[in-house]
Amino acid sequence: MAKKKSSHLELVLIQLISDVLEKNKNEALNYKQISAKLNIVDPSARETILEVLKEQAKKGIFAEPEKGKFKLKDLKTFINGKVDMTADGAAFIIPDDEFEKDVFVSARKLHNALHGDRVKVYIYAKKSGRKNEGEVVEIIQRAKTDFIGVIRISDRFAFVNIDDRKMLHDIFVPLTDLNGAKNGQKVQVAITDWPEGVKNPIGKVINILGEQGENNTEMNAILAQYGFPLAFPPAVENEANAIPEQVSEADLKDRKDFRDTVTFTIDPADAKDFDDAISFKKLENGNYEIGVHIADVSYYVTPNSELDKEAYSRATSVYLVDRVIPMLPERLSNGVCSLRPHEDKLCFAAVFELDQQANIIQEWFGRTVIHSNRRFSYEEAQEVIETKQGDHVEEITKLNELAYILRDRKFKNGAISFESTEVKFKLDDFGKPIGVYVKERKDAHKLIEDFMLLANKKVAEFIAKKGKGKQKYTFIYRSHDSPNLENLGNFALFAARFGYKINMKTDKDIAKSLNYLMEDVEGKKEQNVLTQLAIRSMAKAVYTTKKTSHYGLAFDHYTHFTSPIRRYPDVMVHRLLAAYLNHEKSADAEQYEIAASHSSAMEKRAADAERASIKYKQAEYLEENVGNTFPGIISGVTEWGMYVELIDNKCEGMIRLRDITDDFYVLDEKNYCIVGQRKQKKYQLGDEVLVKVKKVDLAKRQIDFSLIQ
Structure with a gap:
C-alpha cells in the first residue's frame, strides 16, 4: 500500500473504520474487534486494517489511547455534501453543515460523482494557506440518472x-x-x-x-431534463374523466350561494385555467362586500386518490415559453375546476366587508358556489379602468380604488416592490420566435394581485391566531426570511455607484430605500441588472409549517390560498382550512413539513425549466443575428466571462474572458467587475457595452458574444 498518497481503496477502508469507531465512540477498539464488526475474517485483510490504523494514527486521524487500541479523534475527516461541478471537471463539495467550508475535489478524485450528487468526502490534512481539498469515497445519493x-x-x-x-x-x-x-x-x-x-x-x-431543433422536441427535452413528465398516467386521466362537469344539488350542501352576486374573472388573454374570481356587492351601510372565490380543487382531488398522488408529485404547473404543463389533467384545470363564465362553479372563498378606506370590518372563510358574469382579459379590464366605460365599470373602478389603498398601506408597512422585467416572445405557427417584448404590468394586474394578497394574508392570520404554543394548528405558510446583511451590504455598495442609497438601519428603512430605488430605476437601462441583484441579495421564499413572517410583503403571516389549480401547497391549505373550520384537530406537522419542502424544491425546478425555455428561445431568436452588433448591459461577471443582456430584446449571452485579447482579465468578485492586470481597465456590472453575436449553440442554449467596445 502506497504510503505517500492514499489509494481510493485505503480511503474507503478509513471511512469504514471511522464509521465503526464513531458508533463505538465510548471505547477504544483493537484491529480484531474492528475487523469483526466489519465482518472481515481473512487474516491478510485484517492485517491491512491494522496497517491503516497505525498509518492514520501517525497522521492524527485516529487516536491510540493504549497500545493496539484505537479511537476516532474529534476532528472532521469526512463530511457529507453536495457536488457543485466546475467547467473544467473538478468540483466543490458544498457541505450539509452550513458552518463547514467548501471542499475542492479534483476531477480524478471525484470517482464518478456528478453535479448535484450527495457524497461523502475524505478531507486531506490541510497545508498552510491552502483551501480544503478532498476525495469522494461514497456517492450517497445521485441527483439524477x-x-x-x-x-x-x-x-x-x-x-x-x-x-x-x-x-x-x-x-x-x-x-x-x-x-x-x-x-x-x-x-x-x-x-x-x-x-x-x-x-x-x-x-x-x-x-x-x-x-x-424542432420546437416540440426542444420543449419536451427541457421538461424531461428537469424531471417533469410529458403526460398523465392513464389511471389519473381516467379518474379525472369520471368527475362530472355539472354541479349537482348534492354539491351545494353547506355552501354559501353567490350566484346572484356580480362576479367576474380577470386573467391573461390566452389563459384557460381560471383559479380566481372576484364578487362585488355594495352594502346598505355604504361598505362593500368583496369575495375572493378560489376554485375548490380539494373538493374534487381527494387525499390518496390517483389525482392527488400525481398532483403532489408534480407540485406545480410548469410555464414554458409556448405551453403550460398543468399540475392537474386538462379535464380539471381547464374544465371542471376552471371558473368559466356563465357556469355554476364550486369555490373556497375569503369574503371581506371593507369600508371606504379598505379597512376590514368583517371576514368570512368557507365554501361557496358562484356563477361568473364575465370573463375579462387584463387588457379589457385595463380599458374599463382607463376609459371608465364598459361592462361592470362601477365594480371595477371601485375595486381599483380599494386596491390602491391596500397597496399603499402594504408599502407603508415595509413591503418591497420588485418590478423585474418579464420577457415574452412573439412566436410563429412553428413556435419560432419572430419578436421579443417586455410584458407591462398595469393597474388591472395589480388590482387582482392586491386582492389575492389580502386573501392569502387573512387566511394565514386566521389559522395562526387560532392556537398558540403546543395548541397551534399545523398549516402551510409561505415564508420569506429577512435578507443576509452582508449580501445586502454588497448590493448597497454596488447601487451607490449608480447614485442610489440604501438605508440599512432597520427592516423598514431597507424596504423604503429599496422601493425608492425600484421607482427611480424604472425604464432605465440598469433596471433589470439592479432589480435582479436586489432580488439575489434577498432570501428565497419557501413553503413551511413554521409560523414565520414574509419579509418582502411585510406580513406577519402569509400563505398561498389562491391558486390550487396550479400549486399543490394551495390544495393543502384548502384541506387544512376546511378541517379547522369544521373543528377538527390539528394535522400531523411532520407529514406536512415534508410536503412543504417537496413543494419548494419542485417550485425551484419549475422556475429553472421556465428559464431554460426562455434561454432556448433567446438563442433561437439570435441565431438569425450572428455577426450583428447590439448595445448591451453587463448583467453578470464570473471567473470565466461576463454576461451581457442586450438592451433592445433582453437576450443574454456571454463574452468569454479568453476572447478579450487586449489584456489578461480576472474577476473582482467583491466589486462585481473584471479587471485587466496590466492596464487596470474595468468592466463593471451595469456598464453599457457594444457586442457582436459571435456564436449560438441551440443544443446547449448558449449565446456567445464578442466585445466590440
Missing part, C-alpha cells in the same frame, strides 16, 4: 452527447439498448452502470424526444 442529449450512432456503438453543461461525460449506449433511436435524434438516456476507472458511464435510451 436520466439525461437529455443527442445520440451519435456508429457501426459498433453509440454515444449520447449530453446537453447539460454540468454533465461533462458522454454516455456510452450499446447498440442493443437504442430502443429505436436514430442517429442525430434527441433522446432521454438513463445511466445503467459505471464501473470504477471507466471514463464514460453506460446507459440505455428510455425516451425518443424527436428531431433536434
Whole structure:
C-alpha cells in the first residue's frame, strides 16, 4: 500500500473504520474487534486494517489511547455534501453543515460523482494557506440518472452527447439498448452502470424526444431534463374523466350561494385555467362586500386518490415559453375546476366587508358556489379602468380604488416592490420566435394581485391566531426570511455607484430605500441588472409549517390560498382550512413539513425549466443575428466571462474572458467587475457595452458574444 498518497481503496477502508469507531465512540477498539464488526475474517485483510490504523494514527486521524487500541479523534475527516461541478471537471463539495467550508475535489478524485450528487468526502490534512481539498469515497445519493442529449450512432456503438453543461461525460449506449433511436435524434438516456476507472458511464435510451431543433422536441427535452413528465398516467386521466362537469344539488350542501352576486374573472388573454374570481356587492351601510372565490380543487382531488398522488408529485404547473404543463389533467384545470363564465362553479372563498378606506370590518372563510358574469382579459379590464366605460365599470373602478389603498398601506408597512422585467416572445405557427417584448404590468394586474394578497394574508392570520404554543394548528405558510446583511451590504455598495442609497438601519428603512430605488430605476437601462441583484441579495421564499413572517410583503403571516389549480401547497391549505373550520384537530406537522419542502424544491425546478425555455428561445431568436452588433448591459461577471443582456430584446449571452485579447482579465468578485492586470481597465456590472453575436449553440442554449467596445 502506497504510503505517500492514499489509494481510493485505503480511503474507503478509513471511512469504514471511522464509521465503526464513531458508533463505538465510548471505547477504544483493537484491529480484531474492528475487523469483526466489519465482518472481515481473512487474516491478510485484517492485517491491512491494522496497517491503516497505525498509518492514520501517525497522521492524527485516529487516536491510540493504549497500545493496539484505537479511537476516532474529534476532528472532521469526512463530511457529507453536495457536488457543485466546475467547467473544467473538478468540483466543490458544498457541505450539509452550513458552518463547514467548501471542499475542492479534483476531477480524478471525484470517482464518478456528478453535479448535484450527495457524497461523502475524505478531507486531506490541510497545508498552510491552502483551501480544503478532498476525495469522494461514497456517492450517497445521485441527483439524477436520466439525461437529455443527442445520440451519435456508429457501426459498433453509440454515444449520447449530453446537453447539460454540468454533465461533462458522454454516455456510452450499446447498440442493443437504442430502443429505436436514430442517429442525430434527441433522446432521454438513463445511466445503467459505471464501473470504477471507466471514463464514460453506460446507459440505455428510455425516451425518443424527436428531431433536434424542432420546437416540440426542444420543449419536451427541457421538461424531461428537469424531471417533469410529458403526460398523465392513464389511471389519473381516467379518474379525472369520471368527475362530472355539472354541479349537482348534492354539491351545494353547506355552501354559501353567490350566484346572484356580480362576479367576474380577470386573467391573461390566452389563459384557460381560471383559479380566481372576484364578487362585488355594495352594502346598505355604504361598505362593500368583496369575495375572493378560489376554485375548490380539494373538493374534487381527494387525499390518496390517483389525482392527488400525481398532483403532489408534480407540485406545480410548469410555464414554458409556448405551453403550460398543468399540475392537474386538462379535464380539471381547464374544465371542471376552471371558473368559466356563465357556469355554476364550486369555490373556497375569503369574503371581506371593507369600508371606504379598505379597512376590514368583517371576514368570512368557507365554501361557496358562484356563477361568473364575465370573463375579462387584463387588457379589457385595463380599458374599463382607463376609459371608465364598459361592462361592470362601477365594480371595477371601485375595486381599483380599494386596491390602491391596500397597496399603499402594504408599502407603508415595509413591503418591497420588485418590478423585474418579464420577457415574452412573439412566436410563429412553428413556435419560432419572430419578436421579443417586455410584458407591462398595469393597474388591472395589480388590482387582482392586491386582492389575492389580502386573501392569502387573512387566511394565514386566521389559522395562526387560532392556537398558540403546543395548541397551534399545523398549516402551510409561505415564508420569506429577512435578507443576509452582508449580501445586502454588497448590493448597497454596488447601487451607490449608480447614485442610489440604501438605508440599512432597520427592516423598514431597507424596504423604503429599496422601493425608492425600484421607482427611480424604472425604464432605465440598469433596471433589470439592479432589480435582479436586489432580488439575489434577498432570501428565497419557501413553503413551511413554521409560523414565520414574509419579509418582502411585510406580513406577519402569509400563505398561498389562491391558486390550487396550479400549486399543490394551495390544495393543502384548502384541506387544512376546511378541517379547522369544521373543528377538527390539528394535522400531523411532520407529514406536512415534508410536503412543504417537496413543494419548494419542485417550485425551484419549475422556475429553472421556465428559464431554460426562455434561454432556448433567446438563442433561437439570435441565431438569425450572428455577426450583428447590439448595445448591451453587463448583467453578470464570473471567473470565466461576463454576461451581457442586450438592451433592445433582453437576450443574454456571454463574452468569454479568453476572447478579450487586449489584456489578461480576472474577476473582482467583491466589486462585481473584471479587471485587466496590466492596464487596470474595468468592466463593471451595469456598464453599457457594444457586442457582436459571435456564436449560438441551440443544443446547449448558449449565446456567445464578442466585445466590440
